[in-house]
Amino acid sequence: MFSNIKIDKDRVVYIQLKDYIKDMILKGLLRRDEKLPSTREMASMFNVSRNTIMCAYEFLQDEGFVYMKKGRGTFVSNVKVDFQEKWKVSWESKINNYGRLSEKLDIIKHEAKWQKGMISFKSIAPDESLFNVDEFKKAFLNRMAIEGEKVLNYGYAKGYKPLIEYLLKYMENKGVNIQEKDILITNGFTEGFDLVLSCITKEGDGIICENPTHNTAIKIMRLHGLNITGVDMERDGVNLNMLEKELKKNKFKISYFVPSYHNPTGIVMSPEKRVSIYNILKHHDIPIIEDGFNEELRYFGAHVSPMAAFSGSGNSVIYIGSFSKILFPGIRIGWILGDKILIDYLESIKRSRNIHTSSLDQAIFYDYLNCGNFDKYIKKARKVYKEKYEFALKCAKQYIKNREVLGEGGMHIFIKLKDINSRELLARCYRRKVIFTPGDVFYVDDKGQDTLRLGFSRVSKENIKKGFMIIGEEIQKLGGYV
Amino acid sequence: MFSNIKIDKDRVVYIQLKDYIKDMILKGLLRRDEKLPSTREMASMFNVSRNTIMCAYEFLQDEGFVYMKKGRGTFVSNVKVDFQEKWKVSWESKINNYGRLSEKLDIIKHEAKWQKGMISFKSIAPDESLFNVDEFKKAFLNRMAIEGEKVLNYGYAKGYKPLIEYLLKYMENKGVNIQEKDILITNGFTEGFDLVLSCITKEGDGIICENPTHNTAIKIMRLHGLNITGVDMERDGVNLNMLEKELKKNKFKISYFVPSYHNPTGIVMSPEKRVSIYNILKHHDIPIIEDGFNEELRYFGAHVSPMAAFSGSGNSVIYIGSFSKILFPGIRIGWILGDKILIDYLESIKRSRNIHTSSLDQAIFYDYLNCGNFDKYIKKARKVYKEKYEFALKCAKQYIKNREVLGEGGMHIFIKLKDINSRELLARCYRRKVIFTPGDVFYVDDKGQDTLRLGFSRVSKENIKKGFMIIGEEIQKLGGYV
Numbered sequence: 036m037f038s039n040i041k042i043d044k045d046r047v048v049y050i051q052l053k054d055y056i057k058d059m060i061l062k063g064l065l066r067r068d069e070k071l072p073s074t075r076e077m078a079s080m081f082n083v084s085r086n087t088i089m090c091a092y093e094f095l096q097d098e099g100f101v102y103m104k105k106g107r108g109t110f111v112s113n114v115k116v117d118f119q120e121k122w123k124v125s126w127e128s129k130i131n132n133y134g135r136l137s138e139k140l141d142i143i144k145h146e147a148k149w150q151k152g153m154i155s156f157k158s159i160a161p162d163e164s165l166f167n168v169d170e171f172k173k174a175f176l177n178r179m180a181i182e183g184e185k186v187l188n189y190g191y192a193k194g195y196k197p198l199i200e201y202l203l204k205y206m207e208n209k210g211v212n213i214q215e216k217d218i219l220i221t222n223g224f225t226e227g228f229d230l231v232l233s234c235i236t237k238e239g240d241g242i243i244c245e246n247p248t249h250n251t252a253i254k255i256m257r258l259h260g261l262n263i264t265g266v267d268m269e270r271d272g273v274n275l276n277m278l279e280k281e282l283k284k285n286k287f288k289i290s291y292f293v294p295s296y297h298n299p300t301g302i303v304m305s306p307e308k309r310v311s312i313y314n315i316l317k318h319h320d321i322p323i324i325e326d327g328f329n330e331e332l333r334y335f336g337a338h339v340s341p342m343a344a345f346s347g348s349g350n351s352v353i354y355i356g357s358f359s360k361i362l363f364p365g366i367r368i369g370w371i372l373g374d375k376i377l378i379d380y381l382e383s384i385k386r387s388r389n390i391h392t393s394s395l396d397q398a399i400f401y402d403y404l405n406c407g408n409f410d411k412y413i414k415k416a417r418k419v420y421k422e423k424y425e426f427a428l429k430c431a432k433q434y435i436k437n438r439e440v441l442g443e444g445g446m447h448i449f450i451k452l453k454d455i456n457s458r459e460l461l462a463r464c465y466r467r468k469v470i471f472t473p474g475d476v477f478y479v480d481d482k483g484q485d486t487l488r489l490g491f492s493r494v495s496k497e498n499i500k501k502g503f504m505i506i507g508e509e510i511q512k513l514g515g516y517v
Numbered sequence: 518m519f520s521n522i523k524i525d526k527d528r529v530v531y532i533q534l535k536d537y538i539k540d541m542i543l544k545g546l547l548r549r550d551e552k553l554p555s556t557r558e559m560a561s562m563f564n565v566s567r568n569t570i571m572c573a574y575e576f577l578q579d580e581g582f583v584y585m586k587k588g589r590g591t592f593v594s595n596v597k598v599d600f601q602e603k604w605k606v607s608w609e610s611k612i613n614n615y616g617r618l619s620e621k622l623d624i625i626k627h628e629a630k631w632q633k634g635m636i637s638f639k640s641i642a643p644d645e646s647l648f649n650v651d652e653f654k655k656a657f658l659n660r661m662a663i664e665g666e667k668v669l670n671y672g673y674a675k676g677y678k679p680l681i682e683y684l685l686k687y688m689e690n691k692g693v694n695i696q697e698k699d700i701l702i703t704n705g706f707t708e709g710f711d712l713v714l715s716c717i718t719k720e721g722d723g724i725i726c727e728n729p730t731h732n733t734a735i736k737i738m739r740l741h742g743l744n745i746t747g748v749d750m751e752r753d754g755v756n757l758n759m760l761e762k763e764l765k766k767n768k769f770k771i772s773y774f775v776p777s778y779h780n781p782t783g784i785v786m787s788p789e790k791r792v793s794i795y796n797i798l799k800h801h802d803i804p805i806i807e808d809g810f811n812e813e814l815r816y817f818g819a820h821v822s823p824m825a826a827f828s829g830s831g832n833s834v835i836y837i838g839s840f841s842k843i844l845f846p847g848i849r850i851g852w853i854l855g856d857k858i859l860i861d862y863l864e865s866i867k868r869s870r871n872i873h874t875s876s877l878d879q880a881i882f883y884d885y886l887n888c889g890n891f892d893k894y895i896k897k898a899r900k901v902y903k904e905k906y907e908f909a910l911k912c913a914k915q916y917i918k919n920r921e922v923l924g925e926g927g928m929h930i931f932i933k934l935k936d937i938n939s940r941e942l943l944a945r946c947y948r949r950k951v952i953f954t955p956g957d958v959f960y961v962d963d964k965g966q967d968t969l970r971l972g973f974s975r976v977s978k979e980n981i982k983k984g985f986m987i988i989g990e991e992i993q994k995l996g997g998y999v
Binding site: 046047050053054057058060061094097098099100112114121122123124126127129130131132133134135137138140141143144160161163164166168171172175176179183184185186187188189190192207208209210221222223225226229233234235236237251254255258288317320322333338339340344346347348349350351363364365366367373374376377379380381382383384386387388389390391392393394395396405406407410414417 | 528529532535536539540542543575576579580581582594596603604605606608609611612613614615616617619620622623625626642643645646648650653654657658661665666667668669670671672674689690691692703704705707708711715716717718719733736737740770799802804815820821822826828829830831832833845846847848849855856858859861862863864865866868869870871872873874875876877878887888889892896899
């Protein structure tokens with residue numbers, strides 16, 4: 036009867052036995068009131084101690100699968116497994132428009148998939164080999180020693196208080212006036228942006244942003260049914276004339292900007308342009324969502340204040356920050372800094388969505404930051420990524436000639452091919468085992484079909500060179516202007 | 518100039534110095550091209566090594582706040598902090614209906630607040646002193662050693678693969694047929710329920726559920742604009758006649774049930790009733806969302822299969838599970854088990870909401886479960902909560918006489934006062950420093966004004982006795998029938 040059980044020596048034996056017997060009962064292979072072998076018999080059958088068998092039987096009793104009669108043994112309970120005849124629901128037909136649109140806009144499901152041996156320039160995730168895991172472990176053990184039980188129980192929707200305090204100070208250190216402002220901790224930028232749009236926009240509202248822009252942001256704006264207006268990018272940020280023109284032409288509820296290492300172009304908006312945009316939007320009274328994307332990664336040049344710093348004691352900028360684009364994206368931590376009243380509403384929405392962000396992760400992250408580890412990490416990361424960026428730029432100039440290369444650092448560069456379709460190029464490169472992100476996914480309209488983004492954060496120098504060479508060759512073959 | 522800096526010996530000194538100087542520059546207290554004191558001067562001023570000062574200056578240079586001239590020293594960069602005059606946005610007027618409703622339904626913000634020294638029966642969170650933090654630490658260190666860098670980088674929207682595999686097996690062990698089914702990992706039950714409703718319902722759709730029911734579920738249904746129909750509860754689950762009547766009268770997109778330790782009544786639905794409900798809903802072709810709430814906590818009686826087990830190779834039940842109601846709620850982990858096609862859509866929605874649930878938390882949790890720790894924990898927890906439940910029941914019978922007490926275990930009991938308003942009772946008890954959850958928040962209509970939920974998981978026996986006595990006395994004073 037128990038002949039086909041395989042004991043895995045690495046797992047607790049009595050749990051395996053318990054699960055096995057449970058399974059047999061559920062499948063009807065052990066019937067009601069049937070007597071199980073004695074603990075002695077079982078022990079010799081599996082060559083384990085009687086204690087182990089007793090433990091398994093006790094668990095089965097606790098879970099209601101067996102009952103024990105003193106001096107008589109262990110018997111199978113009256114477990115009803117009343118399988119009903121098949122009832123098939125056609126889920127495909129039950130999915131609503133939001134579900135369908137989510138799937139349609141889910142780039143990961145529809146783009147060329149990475150396969151073993153390929154060189155991929157798709158990712159802009161950080162290189163995990165730079166993570167200082169030892170410091171992270173220390174932070175974990177430290178928090179566990181101080182308040183292990185506490186951070187493993189429910190926390191607050193707004194976030195873990197010491198982390199909120201730390202980030203308020205951190206934002207103040209970027210020149211942001213935090214009077215009458217507050218912070219909500221989110222599961223990364225994505226959740227932050229989704230929460231803000233959930234709170235202040237409704238279907239059909241207008242939003243104005245850079246074009247191209249962060250593709251996840253485009254997805255979220257579309258899922259909220261917003262009318263998206265994109266403003267063309269110049270070398271130092273959006274075209275101000277076009278911005279003014281669009282603002283006069285249409286009504287907008289809110290605006291969205293990525294001033295540093297703009298995704299996908301890699302452009303850092305000049306301080307002058309930041310001020311101009313701020314003033315133009317102020318004139319039209321259209322609040323700003325500022326995406327703090329990779330601001331921390333700035334390699335050179337004088338400090339540039341985030342737009343949130345310009346507003347002083349004003350409250351027109353909602354700043355969404357996240358370290359996780361450069362550090363530990365696996366623990367999903369971001370934050371929204373904004374007006375106290377707004378944050379109060381966002382807190383309620385956050386609670387209705389998932390109660391709160393993992394208190395454990397927030398506590399570890401706080402400890403890690405508070406010990407100064409982030410500053411040490413970012414110094415190392417800046418150096419490594421700067422070197423890679425410069426190498427990538429050199430390779431781009433060498434192999435991808437006469438094309439416009441954008442990007443002032445960060446983890447990616449952006450290329451305009453002008454007269455070549457980047458999806459056609461991708462199809463060719465794919466055959467030669469090189470993949471990248473076609474730029475059209477970053478455009479809010481049908482522009483950008485001649486563009487591509489090359490992320491290099493997790494590609495070795497050798498492969499950057501090799502990959503860019505292949506891309507360059509395929510561009511040559513596709514002809515186009517030289 | 519640097520006189521008012523206070524060095525905290527517990528934090529890295531050069532980071533404190535760096536932040537301090539940054540702050541002065543941002544505030545305009547150090548002007549462009551101003552020379553900073555030499556490292557020697559600074560070192561003696563703060564009684565630290567010159568190396569510490571050099572480190573601080575280097576960081577400032579990296580961040581663009583200062584520049585260095587060889588042999589001449591360190592100077593303040595041209596940092597523009599262009600504070601614009603105040604631009605005040607009236608956020609209150611910009612919040613949409615969803616934001617307002619979230620805030621309105623946010624019970625935590627509107628209910629009587631706990632104050633120091635009070636006995637609170639509001640919480641049904643687990644007692645954290647039962648957590649085995651050492652095993653949790655082991656699980657963390659184990660995962661870190663095996664794949665520390667990996668789990669700290671981006672993961673998959675569907676979830677951490679070993680955890681998904683583990684949970685599929687776990688559900689199979691409950692008698693669920695997992696063919697053509699899949700699992701999505703979520704940030705707890707709350708997110709799971711929200712994702713499912715987001716995917717298959719639209720405003721105005723009908724949903725049928727127990728009345729009373731889980732208040733967070735009511736909140737989420739309301740936020741989705743659903744028409745909620747509640748079916749009255751009997752001692753062993755909903756009234757089947759009323760269920761049939763409502764199903765004939767109205768159209769419903771979906772149904773929602775909490776078969777085990779139903780929140781708030783604590784009722785465990787009988788196996789017979791589970792089968793009846795399943796068959797009735799099958800007849801009307803209305804799929805079931807089954808909330809696996811605290812199913813694991815069952816103290817006695819024969820095993821009762823979840824409704825998801827009845828459907829065999831059918832696909833009509835969406836099971837939402839979560840250990841975090843009893844173990845580690847601070848790490849927000851739950852799961853949805855359902856038809857593969859449905860899970861595929863839910864995965865895209867999950868990705869658009871927050872990319873994925875913390876990979877770190879999932880990996881630790883997997884390791885913890887896989888080592889058999891959960892089985893050991895639940896044995897201990899069952900014993901403790903059973904004892905508390907029995908004690909609470911005894912106290913209720915002793916002090917809250919002649920009232921209907923519901924609840925077959927779990928972490929709470931539910932009381933029907935019949936002719937007394939529970940909010941009036943709460944106001945009186947509050948003055949005597951005892952609080953509980955008035956039952957009306959669990960009703961989908963205006964019923965339940967004479968009910969209350971008493972959670973005892975984190976209240977000592979002494980305080981259970983004392984608190985129940987006070988509640989009983991106040992009931993006496995309020996009169997009503999005896």
